[in-house]
Structures are given as C-alpha cells and as structure tokens.
Amino acid sequence: MKKLVCELCGGVDLVKSGDLFVCQSCGAKYTEEAARKILDININMSGYSKKQIDNFMELASRALTSGNWNEALRYSQNILENDTGDYRAWLIKGAVTGCLNAINGNYNLSECVSCLTTAISCAPEDQLNRQSPILKACLFFTEIYLTGAFTSTPSVMT
Ligand SMILES: [Zn+2]
DSSP: OOOOOOTTTOOOOEEEETTEEEETTTOOEEEHHHHHHHHHHHHOTTOOOHHHHHHHHHHHHHHHHTTOHHHHHHHHHHHHHHOTTOHHHHHHHHHHHHHHHHHTTOOOOHHHHHHHHHHHHHSOGGGOSTTSHHHHHHHHHHHHHHHOOOOSOOGGGO
16 A cells, blocks of 8 residues: 655645545645545556556557567666566566577576566465466566577467
8 A cells, every 4th residue: 555645835744634635744635536636646656657667568468469579678678767676577578688688599587587576575475376478578588598499479468
C-alpha cells in the first residue's frame, strides 16, 4: 500500500473521516476519488499513466517476439523509468540484451543474467514456477551460453 501524501502541505497523516480523507497537518479534505488520484500520481513518478504502462508492455513484448530488439529495449526502459520493480520489464530487458549480444557473437551474458536476476527478485511467487517466462528465459540463455548457438528470438518469452 502506497502512502497518501497531502498535495497542499506534503503531510502524510491523512485520516479517513466519513467519506473524506482529512490531512491532519493542514486540514485539507480529499474525496475518495481525489485520494485515489493522488495515489496514482505517487506511484507513477515518471508521469506515465497505468494505461500507458500497459501499452508499453504490450509494445515491448510484441517487439521482442518480432525480433525488433532495440525497440523492445526502449519500451522496457520506459517502463523501468516508471517503476524499477516491474519484473516483466526486467524480463524483457534481460531477454533483449541476451539476444543482442548473442546475435553479435558475444556470449558474455552478464547483463542479461543481471536483468533476469532482478526480474526474479521482483516477481511475485506465482511467477517463479517451472512454467514461468522468467525461468524459461533463464534456461534459454543458459543453453545459448553452453552451446554458443543462437538462431532465433526465444518464443518462450511470450
Ligand atoms: Zn495537508
């Protein structure tokens, strides 16, 4: 749960009173709808709306699947600017950097591995079973690393 911060004075002590939230420092009153808007703003530091983020996510995975890696990388970075804890964006960024390196014959996967590790640490528990895209991506790149063979975009990522 994110903290509600008063837009007028920056106070964090807002107490629900009836249908309103009242700032205990300056007395400003917020309706529930207004309070929700403040929460949204606080969550999205970069100013992207949730809808824009969902849109970036869809564009990023589409770009990844069709092999437009630089494009996918850009969208994943847009998402991470907004929320550095978005595991889906770390997954895409890891996959993209892995692919970009491998296609250039560079089998140093340290950046890829570091992004995937971050994805794992940010992901909810139910995203860490054997069927999850993150773990599939880890296996995919491990195999690339071991065999030195890279032929196509990992379909496991979608
Ligand atoms: Zn206030």
